[in-house]
Amino acid sequence: MSGRLDELQARLLDGDRRALSRVLSWVENGDARGREMLRRLYPRSGRARIIGLTGSPGAGKSTVTNEFAKVCRARGLSVGIVAVDPSSPYTQGAILGDRVRMAELHADRGVFIRSLASRGALGGLSAATQDVVHVLDAYGKDVVLIETVGAGQDEVEIASTAQTTVLVNTPNMGDDVQTLKAGIMEIADVLAVNKADLPGVDRMVSALKALLSLAPDRDWQPPITPLVATKSEGVEQLVDACEAHHAHLVETGRLADAESARARQQIVALARGRVLANLLNEIGEERLSQLSTAVASRSTDPHSAAEAWVGGE
Amino acid sequence: MSGRLDELQARLLDGDRRALSRVLSWVENGDARGREMLRRLYPRSGRARIIGLTGSPGAGKSTVTNEFAKVCRARGLSVGIVAVDPSSPYTQGAILGDRVRMAELHADRGVFIRSLASRGALGGLSAATQDVVHVLDAYGKDVVLIETVGAGQDEVEIASTAQTTVLVNTPNMGDDVQTLKAGIMEIADVLAVNKADLPGVDRMVSALKALLSLAPDRDWQPPITPLVATKSEGVEQLVDACEAHHAHLVETGRLADAESARARQQIVALARGRVLANLLNEIGEERLSQLSTAVASRSTDPHSAAEAWVGGE
Numbered sequence: 001m002s003g004r005l006d007e008l009q010a011r012l013l014d015g016d017r018r019a020l021s022r023v024l025s026w027v028e029n030g031d032a033r034g035r036e037m038l039r040r041l042y043p044r045s046g047r048a049r050i051i052g053l054t055g056s057p058g059a060g061k062s063t064v065t066n067e068f069a070k071v072c073r074a075r076g077l078s079v080g081i082v083a084v085d086p087s088s089p090y091t092q093g094a095i096l097g098d099r100v101r102m103a104e105l106h107a108d109r110g111v112f113i114r115s116l117a118s119r120g121a122l123g124g125l126s127a128a129t130q131d132v133v134h135v136l137d138a139y140g141k142d143v144v145l146i147e148t149v150g151a152g153q154d155e156v157e158i159a160s161t162a163q164t165t166v167l168v169n170t171p172n173m174g175d176d177v178q179t180l181k182a183g184i185m186e187i188a189d190v191l192a193v194n195k196a197d198l199p200g201v202d203r204m205v206s207a208l209k210a211l212l213s214l215a216p217d218r219d220w221q222p223p224i225t226p227l228v229a230t231k232s233e234g235v236e237q238l239v240d241a242c243e244a245h246h247a248h249l250v251e252t253g254r255l256a257d258a259e260s261a262r263a264r265q266q267i268v269a270l271a272r273g274r275v276l277a278n279l280l281n282e283i284g285e286e287r288l289s290q291l292s293t294a295v296a297s298r299s300t301d302p303h304s305a306a307e308a309w310v311g312g313e
Numbered sequence: 314m315s316g317r318l319d320e321l322q323a324r325l326l327d328g329d330r331r332a333l334s335r336v337l338s339w340v341e342n343g344d345a346r347g348r349e350m351l352r353r354l355y356p357r358s359g360r361a362r363i364i365g366l367t368g369s370p371g372a373g374k375s376t377v378t379n380e381f382a383k384v385c386r387a388r389g390l391s392v393g394i395v396a397v398d399p400s401s402p403y404t405q406g407a408i409l410g411d412r413v414r415m416a417e418l419h420a421d422r423g424v425f426i427r428s429l430a431s432r433g434a435l436g437g438l439s440a441a442t443q444d445v446v447h448v449l450d451a452y453g454k455d456v457v458l459i460e461t462v463g464a465g466q467d468e469v470e471i472a473s474t475a476q477t478t479v480l481v482n483t484p485n486m487g488d489d490v491q492t493l494k495a496g497i498m499e500i501a502d503v504l505a506v507n508k509a510d511l512p513g514v515d516r517m518v519s520a521l522k523a524l525l526s527l528a529p530d531r532d533w534q535p536p537i538t539p540l541v542a543t544k545s546e547g548v549e550q551l552v553d554a555c556e557a558h559h560a561h562l563v564e565t566g567r568l569a570d571a572e573s574a575r576a577r578q579q580i581v582a583l584a585r586g587r588v589l590a591n592l593l594n595e596i597g598e599e600r601l602s603q604l605s606t607a608v609a610s611r612s613t614d615p616h617s618a619a620e621a622w623v624g625g626e
Contacts, residue, residue: 035616042614056369057430112515130615257610263608263615264601270590270619275588282452289578295576296569301355302443302576303348 002011005033009040011137017112020139024114027131030195038131045137046259051242052146052162059168062192063229065147070232071239072143080136080144081105081113084129084158088144094165112136121185127269130262159187161262163255164245166190166238167207169202190241196226196234220248283309318346319394320352323622325452330425345518346419351444358450361393362624364555365475372481373507376542379458382418383545384552385456393449393457394426396610397442397471425449435607439470440582443575446474472500474575476568477550477558479503482521484513501535503554507545533561596622 011019019188023041026034053065062083069079104112116125116132128144131196148158159165167188172195191208193201208224223241227234249255280288291305324332336354339347343510363375366378375396382392415419418424429438442459461471472478480501502519506514521537536554540547562568593601604618613621 038616039614043611056371123391127615134615141339144485163370190336218457260602262606266606266615267601267604267608267618267622268593270584270615271592271623272589274619274623275592279584280581280589288580289573291580292573292577295580296572298356298359301352302350302447302579302583305576305580306587309580310584310587 001199005036007313008121009037011264012037012198013044014261017109020112020135023135024132027135028116038134042139045134046131048137048141049143049242049246050137050162051162052148052159052165054148054159054165055168055192056091059170060119060229061084061147061168063233064166064168064192064194064227064238065145065230065237067227068145068239069111069143071235073108075112076238077142078140079105079112080109080133080139080141081111081117081147082129082136082144083147083289084125098201101201112139112141117298124273126161127273129158130161130266133217157265161265163249163258164189166192166242168194169204170195171198171204171281174310181250189220189301190196190238191222192238194224194229197228197231200299201226211257218308220245267282279310314484318349318353325350325354326357328453329425332370333425334449334522336448339399340448341429342609343441347444351447354451358447361446361450362456362477363446363450363459363475363476363558364456365472367461367472368481368505370379371543372483374460374481377479377481377505377507377548378541379418379553380540380542380545380548381458382407382424382456383554384548386423388552390451390455392418392425393446393452393454394424394460395442395445395449395457396426396428396460401407406504413542423617425454426451427620437582437586440579440586441472442471443474443579445489451463451530470578474578476533476562476571477502477555479505481505481507482517483508484511501532504535504537505551506537507542510541510544514539516623532565534559580618592623 008019008023008232009170022035023034025031027038028034051068053061053068055061065081065083069081072079090240106113109255114136116129133144133146146158165187167190169191171193189277192214193208195205205224205226212222213238223239225234225241227238246255249258291300291309294300295302295305321335322334325336336347338344341347364381365610366374366381368374378394378396382394385392388476419426427445427449429442446457447461459471459475478500480503482504486561504525506517506521508514516539518539525535536557538547538551538554540551542548559568562571600622604613604622607613608615608618
């Protein structure tokens, strides 16, 4: 077994895409071999630029990610893309568009794309995403793009594992303050305004500026970059803005702090996942069903049931 | 202390809104008095209709919730509204619109509105939301509406704690398959198409029908209800659709099963929260920082660090 992993490791580090795919599958599924490969590969990670792209549904994140990757490729950088998509029966089938949209990039050997939908891994989707990023980083990708769907807390957490986070907005959301809520403005390092050929782009830029002015003083003022991803317009500027943010992190010494914070977040998520797995093993299905039924029938309450299971705080 | 809680409990059950507010604050903040009050009040819960309203930012969920509440009031039902909003410095301040939008309902003593933004509670936002719903239920609300912002996994989890989940769409999302992803279609019991005076409503209804036809056979076919919440049009039909779903749950005996599933979800979340709190207490800040630094500097990997902390699986 160890010999096979040695060989797989050598092939992966030699750029073999099939070896990479196999390791990523293990990692996503929480396979023990995945953890062993991570242990081996992790020391080789830490060199890639990790850039998160997030924003509301409909903002065109996939197209922006696609164009971002093309600009990176034109600059001679290899690219990994991790598209995070909470598991849905629908997305498995007819509706999954990410791969289709990225068909052009698929043909480029310098790009590796992975759709990450598994929620089964220890520590949840956020920890699994970090593992996948670390493997792509160790594999030698210069840039790893993390595209997250939606604007929930999970997505915020995933985006915050990136060194630089791009929030993708569109002009037709300009009226709608809701799109800028959900904790996402605080983690944005660069504000992209996609579909900038639509009316309302100036109003959207103004709204973003107004929002930024409400923020507590920060030493990095997120730049606002309009673009039309479908026409490849403005993408160079977006990539430049991300570069500028990275330079800022290096200059201020923040990159190391951020790396520790990310490590901490993943360690806690993994520890929580391990403990929960142990808990569920210990209690057994029957006892948990009994507790659930007791709570549902109001013969006990949820907190007392949890305490009966794991003890007091 | 117990005497004070006795008095507070009596006042709450007598309909005192200030007593209710105090208990909800304790519950949200994870205060031990909140858990004690929940233990006392929980046996009195289980009577309210719990309806979740979710959907993408910009769909007009707050307006729909508002109008839904008005229709319930006109039918003689008391209403509790829980607006779930992941904590954001921005939403605390100038941008928070929920309360403003609901000013009219605020004047109605038959309506109680609570914005829930705390993420500090044990078991996370989902468990805290359930606690708040249980208190409003015990307080005597006939209907509790849970409005969730955004479309992330957290929101899906919260929405799934409702007996009936309404997914709010709009016509101008018709082109955008992304809005219907993120695992939300599966949990929708009723599909509302808000802003049905905009062009594209027929196309949106067709798209939803096509999506539903992809779903595995279910014994409940989610109705599609167009409405214009800002003009109070179609809201009666939406409320009726939710009533019909509830009747279906009762007829098929699913209500009890769903209640057990919800109880189970909350027990697991609370158990996980308790265990994590214990873990963080045990390890101490210094040791966790050491592990994080070790991972950040690549002298160990995240999984090995988690294992060093909590042991193997």
